[in-house]
Amino acid sequence: MIAWLGVLAISIVLRVVLEAQEFPYLVAVAPYMLISFATPVAILVGTLRHRPPHRAGWFLLVAAQVFYAAADTVTVVDELFSGEFLEPTPADLLYFAYYLLIAAAVLLFIRRRSPGWDIPSMIDALIVAVSAGLITWVFVLQPLTSDSELPLNAKLTQSAYPVLDLMLLILAVRLAMGTGTRGTVLYLLLGSLVLMLSVDTVYLVQNILDGGGVSEAYLDAIWMASLGLLGAAALHRGVRTFDLRSEHVVLDASPARLAVLAVAVLMAPGVQALVWLLDWPLNIPLISGSCAVMFGLVMTRMAGLVAVQRRAAVTDALTGLRTRRYFTDALSLECRRAGRTGHGVGLLVIDVDHFKRINDGYGHPAGDQVLREVSHRLAAATRAGAVVARYGGEEFVVLAPHTGPEDLLALAERLRSAVADLPIAVDDELLGVTVSIGAAAETHPEPDALLRTADEALYAAKAAGRNRSVLVTPSPTATAA
Structure with missing residues (x-):
């Protein structure tokens, strides 16, 4: 080279x-x-x-x-x-x-x-293309097509080059972004x-x-x-x-990318100002149409960025489950609904048993793999309408609206079995992974009280030997499985 x-x-x-x-x-x-x-x-x-x-x-x-x-x-x-x-x-x-x-x-x-x-890179390329297309038309194609001395074949031939260059520009921007x-x-x-x-x-x-x-x-x-x-x-x-x-x-919105888009969007008013300074005829429909198209594309990009940020705010990066903040808001909202209608609200707090041993024995990447697989199994085994979230570390929560004690305990057992029945592949080894689950169900719950009750049930499940589900209800009796 x-x-x-x-x-x-x-x-x-x-x-x-x-x-x-x-x-x-x-x-x-x-x-x-x-x-x-x-x-x-x-x-x-x-x-x-x-x-x-x-x-x-x-x-x-x-x-x-x-x-x-x-x-x-x-x-x-x-x-x-x-x-x-x-x-x-x-x-x-x-x-x-x-x-x-x-x-x-x-x-x-x-x-x-x-x-x-x-899609974001495609929209960015279209924004640049509209801007470049406007410049190409005003300063290249329009003078070519308006030249009465050029024969038609010459006009078409010479006009094809800027069009093909514009095609390459779109692809170059798409490749870069x-x-x-x-x-x-x-x-x-x-x-x-x-x-x-x-x-x-x-x-x-x-x-x-x-x-x-x-x-x-x-x-x-x-x-x-x-x-x-x-x-x-x-x-x-x-x-x-x-x-x-x-x-x-x-990065979907890096400084360099935003700078390129800012220059592209400002080209339309810049072209209009330059044409006015040169005392050329103003093509108002063309410039206005270009501005409208670029405005629509920019708004589409902004909507996409907002959606990405919102999704990132409520989605755990490692597991793909909901975040603790999302779960806390959902729990408060569901408890208020239950207070008005009197329906039951079930809550599961799930902890991976002996997770520290996995991290210490196989390393943190293996621990992350276990958390991802456990998350996948929990989400797959949970019924529609429930909220599955990563609460922190190796701890997960499941919010199950309209769920009574018996159904909640059955759900807890289904989740426990989904994790324990099949080993998880880590570094060419198959690890047996289990979870302990604390469950709480109430008809007129308070968020903090319901979470505290489920947490107590989790401690009871761990104290009883792990790999089990324990249900605590407002009644003095506790049920274990």
């Missing part, structure tokens, strides 16, 4: 120097063509050398760059001999194929790295796409302003840098893990 970057740097310098020294066209453009032809070879060599688990995306990049090199060759031949190809020229058709293939490769990378829908491993390969690939989109935009705008072809060496130098970064990405050993999903959660 270092050798490749060295060749790239030398070629870029030569391209600029040869143009400045007014060498013949073929000599001046030779360094550019070298990088154009070498890029698919570099990608292929990197893919075969590092052997990433999924190679289809990289092979698509090879094919895309072959079409790109062929298009460059046709462009040089046309420029050298005639320059009279009618649009769309053969080079345009080859460039269009390049765009489609590289878009397919990036889309494949996205699907490998983020197998699910990842989605899940997956971060690292050098991702940043090189994104850098290549950003440079390509930027120089394409500059080329189109300059072409519009100059009214003719643009062949400045500095544009070729940026295109070469874009191709070089793509080749470097394939030659980096990080391609072996590039399309794997990351074990680390990508």
Whole structure:
């Protein structure tokens, strides 16, 4: 990869120097063509050398760059001999194929790295796309389509490039904001796409302003840098893990992501102000429609963020059960309802027996695995309408509305059996895990009193030998199972 970057740097310098020294066209453009032809070879060599688990995306990049090199060759031949190809020229058709293939490769990378829908990243990409689409239309497509001197074929051909660039921009944003491993390969690939989109935009705008072809060496130098970064990405050993999903959660509202979205949303009023300063005709429906669409997308994102935060506030991160805070609120609410209607409220307090031995003997990751499996079994064995929560450490609670003493004791036994009947796999071993359960049922309960009664029943179950259920009712008699 270092050798490749060295060749790239030398070629870029030569391209600029040869143009400045007014060498013949073929000599001046030779360094550019070298990088154009070498890029698919570099990608292929990197893919075969590092052997990433999924190679289809990289092979698509090879094919895309072959079409790109062929298009460059046709462009040089046309420029050298005639320059009279009618649009769309053969080079345009080859460039269009390049765009489609590289878009397919990036889309494949996205699907490998983020197998699910990842709705937040999709919405973020749409926000950026609407903003970029507005800028593209106002400053590129509208001047092109309104030029009465251009034939229709030329208008359609030149308009296709910014549309295809916009497609790549959406995919690049989706790739950057989605899940997956971060690292050098991702940043090189994104850098290549950003440079390509930027120089394409500059080329189109300059072409519009100059009214003719643009062949400045500095544009070729940026295109070469874009191709070089793509080749470097394939030659980096990080391609072996590039399309794997990351074990680390990508922040849904990181400062960088919020900054990108803020800039995208502010583009619409910024474009309107710039058009007004330039004294161009204001396209009010287009700008207003763009603002309305982006506002709707931002509100959708905000609703998603609020839902995620609310879910996180009431869901235990380790077990997926409800949190202690959620359970406390639910218990108070149910007790108030029971006070009005007189229905019974049952409560179970569940503790994993000898849990400290598991942590000490097998480590905390094994203890976490036991807690997750116990949580799953408790949730699966509990009837609908009950609240299952992690109360703290290895202790769980089950709130069972409209439940009398006998039904509550049957539920406690069902939960105890669900945990004890099958061992839990930990570090290639099967551990027998049991729970002790304290149960309390009242018809006019007070939250604190009901919880205290269930807690006393739990202590009684532990004192009686563990792996059992004990029910305490308001009557003096205690029932055990």
